[in-house]
Amino acid sequence: MIRAVGFDLDNTLIDFMRFKEETAEAAAKAMVEAGLDEDPSILAEQIFEVYDEYGIEYQKTIGSLLWEKQGIRDFREFERIQQAGIVGYQRRKFQSLKTYPEVKPTLKKLNEKLNRSIYIITDAPRNKAWQRMYITGLYPYLKTEHVFTLDKTNERKPSPKPFEAFLEETMFKPEEVLYIGDSLERDVKGASRAGLKTALAKYGQIQQKKIEEKPDYVLENFKEILEIV
Numbered sequence: 554m555i556r557a558v559g560f561d562l563d564n565t566l567i568d569f570m571r572f573k574e575e576t577a578e579a580a581a582k583a584m585v586e587a588g589l590d591e592d593p594s595i596l597a598e599q600i601f602e603v604y605d606e607y608g609i610e611y612q613k614t615i616g617s618l619l620w621e622k623q624g625i626r627d628f629r630e631f632e633r634i635q636q637a638g639i640v641g642y643q644r645r646k647f648q649s650l651k652t653y654p655e656v657k658p659t660l661k662k663l664n665e666k667l668n669r670s671i672y673i674i675t676d677a678p679r680n681k682a683w684q685r686m687y688i689t690g691l692y693p694y695l696k697t698e699h700v701f702t703l704d705k706t707n708e709r710k711p712s713p714k715p716f717e718a719f720l721e722e723t724m725f726k727p728e729e730v731l732y733i734g735d736s737l738e739r740d741v742k743g744a745s746r747a748g749l750k751t752a753l754a755k756y757g758q759i760q761q762k763k764i765e766e767k768p769d770y771v772l773e774n775f776k777e778i779l780e781i782v
């Protein structure tokens with residue numbers, strides 16, 4: 554019997570890809586308005602090329618774009634357009650970072666079923682995880698007395714360590730916990746290594762690589778979790 558549910562954050566509860574797309578468009582538009590001579594849709598594509606190269610959480614994306622993709626070597630110009638892009642991104646961030654539409658009403662029902670045993674187990678650092686929970690308004694739906702972030706073990710999924718730390722702290726048995734994430738390679742693999750039940754958030758999957766890992770459940774829509782728990 555499932556007594557607790559753990560969630561990955563990005564692309565599972567939060568529509569992270571849409572957020573990245575909208576903020577890339579806003580940053581591109583701001584740089585063009587600041588005088589960068591390029592088509593904004595090409596700039597937005599180049600932002601994603603930087604993400605592909607350095608990771609989606611890379612903190613110097615606009616700088617890399619201007620230096621590597623646009624070849625800007627005049628530092629005064631570089632700084633000015635870079636800051637325009639960063640401000641464009643930041644302004645948009647607070648409107649664009651949202652949960653999938655079904656998430657909050659479903660978590661409300663799930664909380665009633667599980668007596669508030671809904672947790673976050675994420676690879677995001679603690680400050681980023683909290684920032685995202687505040688911006689999206691997710692935190693009232695979660696058991697935030699225990700938030701499991703990268704800082705807890707300093708090991709990333711698919712390491713079983715973050716899940717073992719969760720079990721140790723909450724005292725649940727592995728088979729009593731269902732973990733939901735969008736990555737077969739990280740979420741499903743890591744959680745099943747620690748003996749948890751797993752569900753794949755198929756609606757949040759970006760690329761479908763061929764991976765042996767088999768989740769116990771597959772969610773086409775977030776709401777379907779109510780049929781499992």
Ligand SMILES: [Mg+2]
Pocket residue numbers: 561562563564565734735736
């Ligand atoms: Mg994810």
